[in-house]
Amino acid sequence: MSRLSKWIMLNIEDLLQPWEDNAEELLPDKSATKQDRRDHARTMLASICQELEQAKAGQQSDNHVAKAMPPVQVEKPAREHGQERRKLGLNLPELATEFLDLRRNVVQLWTRDVQGLTLSDLDELLLFDRAIEQAFLDSIESYTNEKEKQERSFVSMLSGSPDPTYLVDISGRIVFANPATTALLGAPVDRLRGVAVFDLWPEKNHDLRRQFKTVIEMKETFRGEVTVSEESEKRWYEYTYSPVLDANGQVEAIAGVARDITERRIFEAEILRHANYDLLTDLPNRRLFHDRFDQQIRRSERTGAPFALLFIDLDNFKAVNDVQGHDAGDQVLKQAAKRIVASVRSEDTVARLSGDEFTVILLDIADIEPIKLIAQNIINELEEPYDIGVGAPRVSGSIGVARYPQDGNSPNQLLRHADQAMYHAKKK
Missing domain, CATH: 3.30.70.270 (Reverse transcriptase/Diguanylate cyclase domain)
Incomplete structure (x- = not known):
């Protein structure tokens, strides 16, 4: 085992402590325990050490400067790391900070504890740095794929929904609209995106501006009902406007969902008529x-x-x-x-x-x-x-x-x- 790998495994608890402290502040999901964070970081360091050993062996057999290392052992843990961090709600800068903390802790403690660093020791640091870099790239790729997968699933789910669903920014301009919304408003998607929803909603007495202002100021869901005349037919919709919060807890968008309750209203009116x-x-x-x-x-x-x-x-x-x-x-x-x-x-x-x-x-x-x-x-x-x-x-x-x-x-x-x-x- 290389000198650096051996040192990492012997000092892994000391290496994980600063990382754990930082990660606890980073992770918005409080359900992840301290032990979970340590175990995950331990797995990452162990896989990087294995990669370091493989690269060191290849370097010795070739007897020349280390080449770029193929991501063999570290790839799977790094990809799992990226998927998990995406699910926990971390952004890319926070993801990068985790890897930077790992690298900084190893370098600082290694150079402090080892007296008289040799050229071979510095070479191992270089190999370790490349392994960290490769793990970071694999994690980013996995993170991005997971994010795109979630977005595709989200869009697919909303597109297939029979209920009008849309997303607007805080100025009231449409960011996303599903087919049910375009059918209700009578305009294709490409014409809706970026358009103020206040100008499109067919009900003149539907006070959207006041309702959006309430959602933004109160950061709470607003519920209401509205009637719409469609081809000489009156229809009823119940709707909700929910705030979409950013990482700082500020409203960055409003999600709107409407549901056609015409049949229910007709049924209720019939029941009421039978009663009276x-x-x-x-x-x-x-x-x-x-x-x-x-x-x-x-x-x-x-x-x-x-x-x-x-x-x-x-x-x-x-x-x-x-x-x-x-x-x-x-x-x-x-x-x-x-x-x-x-x-x-x-x-x-x-x-x-x-x-x-x-x-x-x-x-x-x-x-x-x-x-x-x-x-x-x-x-x-x-x-x-x-x-x-x-x-x-x-x-x-x-x-x-x-x-x-x-x-x-x-x-x-x-x-x-x-x-x-x-x-x-x-x-x-």
């Missing part, structure tokens, strides 16, 4: 009626605005079900609902409570005479024949009226008053 509207007549159901009724009472309490409640019950409806069947009864309910809606104003609320019972909230009406007129028009419409076949029983309607605040100032009072008035009208 009668499926047969498409009128507000009991739940939505009570909600609007309560809101109107609170509004009238604040403003003093009067309103009236009509409680409508179809006369002889049971006979239709008994004689013509339930399908005919459903047709009567649907036609009756349309007639009631056509007899009132668009701002008034018509609802189906249950069975053959309907209600109407007439807004901003105080005098009884206009209310009577509307009620009589509804009765006249309900008495018209229904398209349910020949020989169908005749259907009409009875209406009870309650006014706010004359007949009550709470939902229960008004409903009870209107219901009692309806039964009184039915008896008459």
Whole structure:
């Protein structure tokens, strides 16, 4: 074994200590323990010593100045080193510092401990320096390949994503956009790169500048929703803007990801409609009626605005079900609902409570005479024949009226008053 190789192996712990101290500051990944760092450096030094021995043997056999050494033993550890450092998030200057620390520590301690360095000793230092250099080059190559591999994988993943994904710099100019983004914005990739995203997003009320500013200042992810009109079709997107931080923790870019949630919004709207509207007549159901009724009472309490409640019950409806069947009864309910809606104003609320019972909230009406007129028009419409076949029983309607605040100032009072008035009208 050469004198330098033997000395390195004997003093390897002393050589690794300064390197470990420096590496601990360099490595951003704190999951790597001190022992992990020492073991990795020990492997690198051992492989370099093996390379040094091979070069020394070749030098002695040729009996002339050492030639450039082929990277045999050191290549694999160096490549593994580069791959690992890339995964840990080191940059190239930090990678170089590791090798420089190794070389400096060996040279400083070797020249301090060995008295009377000979020409052969200096020659071994030269061989060691070349081995370090070769290991560094192999590590850089591996580091670069790993970085390019990760970038290719990243781009491939984003390109294949159905969700619009893009990256912008802190001024809002597009750095990267996947095909889904280009399809959404209607522009090819080569036209998007370098263009300010503020000028491309189709939603005018989408305050990107303020949102980007929030991401940059707070260094936190921003989430929101936006609607986009595509070929006369309205679509919904939820999106996130996430800060991309540099090594110093400063925002250097913003990553944007959007997801088409149109189907979810349509489904939610359908569920909400089923919960609030009668499926047969498409009128507000009991739940939505009570909600609007309560809101109107609170509004009238604040403003003093009067309103009236009509409680409508179809006369002889049971006979239709008994004689013509339930399908005919459903047709009567649907036609009756349309007639009631056509007899009132668009701002008034018509609802189906249950069975053959309907209600109407007439807004901003105080005098009884206009209310009577509307009620009589509804009765006249309900008495018209229904398209349910020949020989169908005749259907009409009875209406009870309650006014706010004359007949009550709470939902229960008004409903009870209107219901009692309806039964009184039915008896008459």
